[in-house]
Amino acid sequence: xxAYLVRRLLLLLLVLFGVVxxxxxxxxxxxxxxxxxxxxxxxxxxxxxxxxxxxxxxRPLGNQYLSYLGDLCRxxxxxxxxxxxxxxxxxxERFPATVExxxxxxxxxxxMALPLGIISALKPYGWLDGASMLIxxxxxxxxxxxxxxxxxxxxxxxxxxxxxxxxxxxxxxxxPAITLGTAMAAMLSRMIRASLLEVLDxxxxxxxxxxxxPERLVIFKHALRNALIPVITIIGLQVGVxxxxxxxxxxxxxxxxxxxxxxxxxxxxxxPLVQGCILVIATVYVLVNLLTDIAYAWADPRVRL
Amino acid sequence: MDQTVTSRWTRRLLLGGCLLLxxxxxxxxxxAPPTLQVGLENAPKTLDPRFATDAAGMRITQHLLFETLxxxxxxxxxxxxxxxxxxxxxxxxxxFHLMPKARxxxxxxxxxxxxxxxxxxxxxxETKSPFGPGYRNxxxxxxxxxxxxxxxxxxxxxxxxxTSVIIPILPKHVLTAEGDFGAQPVGSxxxxxVSQSPTEIVVAAYKAYAAGAPKVDRVVFKVIKDDNTRxxxxxxxxxxxxxxxxxxxxxxxxxxxxxxxxxAVIESPGIAYSYLGFNLAAxxxxxxxxxxxxxxxxxxxEIIRFRLENHAVPATGLLSPVNWYHxxxxxxxxxxxxxxxxxxxxxNYRDPDGEGPKARIHLELKTSNNAQVxxxxxxxxxxxxxxxxxxxxxxxxxxxxxxxxxxxxxQLTSMRWxxxxxxxxxYDLFHSSQIPPAGRNRGRYTNPEMDRLVTEGRLTTDPDARxxxxxxxxxLVARELPYISLWHPNNISVVHRRVQGYEQHPMxxxxxxxxxxxxxxx
Numbered sequence: 001x002x003a004y005l006v007r008r009l010l011l012l013l014l015v016l017f018g019v020v021x022x023x024x025x026x027x028x029x030x031x032x033x034x035x036x037x038x039x040x041x042x043x044x045x046x047x048x049x050x051x052x053x054x055x056x057x058x059r060p061l062g063n064q065y066l067s068y069l070g071d072l073c074r075x076x077x078x079x080x081x082x083x084x085x086x087x088x089x090x091x092x093e094r095f096p097a098t099v100e101x102x103x104x105x106x107x108x109x110x111x112m113a114l115p116l117g118i119i120s121a122l123k124p125y126g127w128l129d130g131a132s133m134l135i136x137x138x139x140x141x142x143x144x145x146x147x148x149x150x151x152x153x154x155x156x157x158x159x160x161x162x163x164x165x166x167x168x169x170x171x172x173x174x175x176p177a178i179t180l181g182t183a184m185a186a187m188l189s190r191m192i193r194a195s196l197l198e199v200l201d202x203x204x205x206x207x208x209x210x211x212x213x214p215e216r217l218v219i220f221k222h223a224l225r226n227a228l229i230p231v232i233t234i235i236g237l238q239v240g241v242x243x244x245x246x247x248x249x250x251x252x253x254x255x256x257x258x259x260x261x262x263x264x265x266x267x268x269x270x271x272p273l274v275q276g277c278i279l280v281i282a283t284v285y286v287l288v289n290l291l292t293d294i295a296y297a298w299a300d301p302r303v304r305l
Numbered sequence: 306m307d308q309t310v311t312s313r314w315t316r317r318l319l320l321g322g323c324l325l326l327x328x329x330x331x332x333x334x335x336x337a338p339p340t341l342q343v344g345l346e347n348a349p350k351t352l353d354p355r356f357a358t359d360a361a362g363m364r365i366t367q368h369l370l371f372e373t374l375x376x377x378x379x380x381x382x383x384x385x386x387x388x389x390x391x392x393x394x395x396x397x398x399x400x401f402h403l404m405p406k407a408r409x410x411x412x413x414x415x416x417x418x419x420x421x422x423x424x425x426x427x428x429x430x431e432t433k434s435p436f437g438p439g440y441r442n443x444x445x446x447x448x449x450x451x452x453x454x455x456x457x458x459x460x461x462x463x464x465x466x467x468t469s470v471i472i473p474i475l476p477k478h479v480l481t482a483e484g485d486f487g488a489q490p491v492g493s494x495x496x497x498x499v500s501q502s503p504t505e506i507v508v509a510a511y512k513a514y515a516a517g518a519p520k521v522d523r524v525v526f527k528v529i530k531d532d533n534t535r536x537x538x539x540x541x542x543x544x545x546x547x548x549x550x551x552x553x554x555x556x557x558x559x560x561x562x563x564x565x566x567x568x569a570v571i572e573s574p575g576i577a578y579s580y581l582g583f584n585l586a587a588x589x590x591x592x593x594x595x596x597x598x599x600x601x602x603x604x605x606x607e608i609i610r611f612r613l614e615n616h617a618v619p620a621t622g623l624l625s626p627v628n629w630y631h632x633x634x635x636x637x638x639x640x641x642x643x644x645x646x647x648x649x650x651x652x653n654y655r656d657p658d659g660e661g662p663k664a665r666i667h668l669e670l671k672t673s674n675n676a677q678v679x680x681x682x683x684x685x686x687x688x689x690x691x692x693x694x695x696x697x698x699x700x701x702x703x704x705x706x707x708x709x710x711x712x713x714x715x716q717l718t719s720m721r722w723x724x725x726x727x728x729x730x731x732y733d734l735f736h737s738s739q740i741p742p743a744g745r746n747r748g749r750y751t752n753p754e755m756d757r758l759v760t761e762g763r764l765t766t767d768p769d770a771r772x773x774x775x776x777x778x779x780x781l782v783a784r785e786l787p788y789i790s791l792w793h794p795n796n797i798s799v800v801h802r803r804v805q806g807y808e809q810h811p812m813x814x815x816x817x818x819x820x821x822x823x824x825x826x827x
Contacts, residue, residue, distance in 0.1 A: 032704025036711070048742070051433060082350060083487075094503075149533045157540050164538045165529060166504055252531050256503040260530075268350075269704050 008293075012286050019282040020072065020275065024065055027266075027274050034081050034269035055081060068275070077279070078272035087276035090261065095280070097167055098257035101249070102242045104177030105184065106235070112139075112185035117192025118224070124197060132189060139186030148179040148252035165254045176253040180246060184238050191234055196227040229300050236292025240285040338522040339823045341804070344535055344547045348503060348528040353487030354473035355427060355434045360723065361526075368815035369508055369524065371473030371492035374401055374420070381576070381628060381726050381811055383467045387415070387474060387493075396462035396766050397445075403453040406515035409476045410497040417449035422477035424457075436472060443469060462764050464771055465729035495519050495819040504528045520806070520822035542567050545801040545823070548813050549575075549794075552677060553614045559799055568799050571809045574618060575796040576625045578722045581670075581685070581789040586749040587716045589668055596786040598648035599717075600638035602692040605791055607640075608684050616797060620790040622779045623725060623734070627811050629768075630728045632776040634783030645692040656693055664695030671715040673707075674700040682719060711741045713749060719791075724812060728775040732759040735778075735787060750787040 035048045035057065052058045056067075071078060077087040116136070120129035155162045155175060163172050199205065200223055208218045247259035254260075258277055265273035349362030354371055357363050367373055375391070378384035385391075388401040407415040424447050426432055428440045443466060446458040459466060479491045490498050496508035496519060506526040510519040527544065529535040536555050538544050551559075559570050581599070583590045590596060605619045624631040654665040670685065672678045679700045686696040696717075701709065709715055722730075733744045736759050737751040758781065762774040782788060798809045803824040808817040 030705065031708045032702075033708055036707065037704060050430070054433070149537065152534065152537045157537060160541075164541055164543060165534050166527070252534055254504045254527075254529055254531070254534065260503065267702070267704065 008290055012290065015286055016279065016282060020069070020279060021065075023275050023278045024068060024271075025061075027269075027271055028061055028064075030269070032269045034271065037268050068272075072279075077276040080273045081270045082268060087272050090273065091258065091276055091280055094256055094258050094261045097255055098243070098246060098250075098259065100167075100173065101176055101180060101246055101255055101257055102239070104173045105181035105242055105246075106238075108177045108181030109184040109188055109238075112181070113188035113192055116185070116189035117196065118219070120189070121193045121196035121200065121227075122219070124193075129193075132193070136186040136189050139182045142182065144179050144183075144248045145252060147182060148175070148249060151175045151178060165252075167255055176249050176255055179252065180242060180249045184242065187238075188231060188234065191231050192227065195230050196223060199223045199227045202226075229296065232295055232299060233292055236289050236295075239288040240281075243281050243284065339520075340523040340525055341521045341818065341821055341823065342543065342545045343524060343526050344538065344544045344550055345506075345526050345528045346530065346535070346550045349506065351487050352490050352498065352501060352506070354475070354490070354492075355432060355436070356487070358435055364813075364815050365506065365508070365526070366473050366490070366492070367471065369494050369496040369818060370490055370498055371475075371494045372407065372415075373471045373473060375467055375471060376816065377468075377471065377726060377810075377812060379808070379810060391467075393766070394456075397459040399457045399459075399466065400450070401455045401457075403455065404515055405453050407493050408513060408515065409479075409493045410491050410511055411476070411479070412513070413476065413478055415474065415476070415493045416452045417455045418452075419477045420455045420474055421447050421449050422480070423472070423475045426475065426480065427472070439469060462766050464763055464766050465727045468727040468729075496524060499523070514819075517819070519819045521818075524818060539568065539799065540564065542801070544799075545804050546807065547799040548809075549796055549798075551797065551799060553612075553616045556616060556797055556799075557614060566802070568801055571798040571800060571807075572616065572795050573809055574625060574627050574811070575794055575813065576627055576723075576725065576811050577794050578620055578623050578625065578725065579617075579791040579794065580620070580623075580720065580722070581791060582718045582720060582748050583787060583789075584713055584715050584717070584748050585751075585787060586713055589666065590716055592652045593786065594648045594652040595654070595666065596789070597638070598645040598652070598692065599689065599694065600786060600789045601641045601645035601648065602689050602694065603638075603685060603789065603791075604640040604688055607688070608681060609792055612681055612684060613792070613794070617792040617794045620793050622782060622790055623722065623731065623788070624728060624775075624779065625793045625811075628726060628728075630772055630775045632772070632779050634780045636780070636783045638789070642692050649693065654693075664690075665693035667695045667697065668716055669697045669699060670717045670719060671706065671709060672698070672700045672719050673703050675703075678719060685719070710747050713741070713747065718747075721794075726812070728771070728778070729759075729763045731775065731778050731782075732763055735759060735782065748787045750785075752781070752785065755781055755785075 035052050035055070049058070056064065068078065077091075079085065080087050080090050083090065116132040120132040123129055152164050152175060156164045162175055166172060205218060205223055208222050209215075213222075243258070246255075246257060247263060249255065250257045250259040251263070258281065262274060262277040262281075264270070265277060345361055347359070347361060349357065349365055350359050351357050351362055352366055352370065354363075354366040357366050367376075372387040374386060374388045375383050376386040387403055387407060389404050391399060391401045393399055401420070403415070403417060403420070409415055424440060424444060427434045427436050428444065430437070443459055443463050444457055445460045448456050450456050457466075457470075463469075473492060473494075475486075476491050476493070480486055488501075492498070495511055495514045495516075497511045499507040499509050501507075505528065508524050510522050512518045527538070529538055532552055532555075535544075535547065535550060536558075539547065539551075539559070556570060556572075558564060559568050581603070583596060585591055609615060609617050609619065618626075621633050621637055622631070649665050656665055657663040668689075670682055672682050679698070682698050682700070686698055689696045700706070710718055710720070733739050733746070735746055735750050735752075735755050736744070737746070737753075737756050738744070739746040740749050740751075741747055755778070758774055758778050762771055762778065765771045765774060783790075796809055796811065796813045798807065798813075800807050805822050805824060806817065806820040808820070810816055
């Protein structure tokens, strides 16, 4: 177990190094100049040069890359070009909003997927299964940018129950979480159904029924617990999808999270900020995957790490 | 058996859902003080007036948080602001007399020393303000004659000087102390800074404002980037004011029931200017007849009517009819495909296959990827195709696009100038010395006649003589077509019916917020 963890953590460093390198060169390859965007139309060439020097953007790219790596090793993500504040501070301000949205979406996904998946597995090929299949298809095909405004129209405008946009109390979280979580719910419900159907065919389930256990116990104690093991993996993998899918959802609901920060960074060619955001997203993704694998071993003692 | 399992779970889930909803709907909001809610498309990049160059940032700082020496009145002429009056002692010397009662929000008086500090600070190299170079070129010296009198000495007569001093006056005592001025700006305007987040800017009425306290307690700017969400927010009645922040096709819905009961739409001619620009360094468009052919091939009225839903007026030049310096040039270009074809023939671009699909000439139009802009580009493409011009469209994300335009990597582009009131802008656009990176002559236009006129225009201080010079400039642009003029979009404010006293300024600014009041909710 310990050796496994060390190996995984070393691998993680390697992956992050690759991400940093790739992002650094990709973002610098895109045409466009942060100094231009920052100083605007009125600035003179001399002033732009001065600012470029002050920001260190005049140095050769390889040189900039090495000093960025060096700073990174010391935990310094650099300064945001526009605000001159540490990138880590800016990300830190936005990160809680993204986590809140992600957890909300995950909760929505589970609340929708569990009953849908269980119901359709218990009565496969019945009308409930068909209905849940339809809901899943819809959920996975409806794009966020359509679902979001539709939910606003229904719940905020017509019914007047929930606010239109912005971050705030729990009532502010509901619509963005549904928007972001629906696609995941759709996929999870199909996963749960398939996995549960498979488990219900196992001999130990027949055994449990034969010894006269109430069906409720058979399903929730014996079948579901085992059926959820592959689902855990999927949830872990979906964290990355939620993080990147959040960009659109955040834009619709003016959610001040990492996604909108990243987008602003790209538009203004704020190199250190973009690098920082992607690095954080990648780190979260890799870490969550590691945790998933550990959780997997915990849920299924047969899996050896 | 399993039937009961599912139904029990369904019940539990339903119950949980209801609880969530109850939680969400509970918690009544306390009665809010009178607050004007204004929707914004983009968050201001900064509220530090030394660095604010974007529209939202400049409006909030210049019109609400800070005061400027002079301001542009509703007719775009220079009007008193912090300076009650001023004298032009000679063409290079200006004396401003400040309002004696002006105070900063921390209750310190605003004096001539602050004005001197503001300009010297902006002009200092180490401030790195984008406004520094402009002032360094104009201002030779600035001195405080007494506590309420400031004298500027210029390098040479500068006709645009009064327009150029419209910049917030900074508090010397705050900026010379430690602290992050951008995060906590202290001004002397009718509203004081309260807070700023990525989605919200709050300012509060400055009760001690010398010219009279604002009638609303607060102005809250909500940053809503998505066009749809912004409209939905209006539908819910959660915004009091949107200025030029709706796509044209949404405005019609606001003029019909039920929205017209809640909102009024104020529409008036604006000063923004949409144009088609040529890169005259590109050989394909160097022939004037080709540019004329394009001008005749474009049906501006069709685009205004069907794409802009009549929320614009055709333009004959950079300066809108609202501007005192506007004049109709001698040459205008009506929609005339036959003439366009004749011009192309004359320029030796013959039709290779009669009615066939082959084009006479291939050109490329580069635009940003803004949906409105690319939609219009497709119409231009169709209109030009009718006279045998094949227009290839390329749209890029703004940073990339802007880089290309500045470096001259384009043939044609469609862009817009916003907020131009001072005709001296023609110097930046068309003087041969202003080719990027020096200035904004991105089309690489050079003409000694133009150079002479725009130089004369900036040195002439007599308004009538200036007007004659700029009439010639507008004539010359229309004749030589470095730009094809398209239209001036109208200013459109959507105002909640509870808002009283809002006046739409041609610059679409916030100057009237001080006079705005809110009718009590029924």
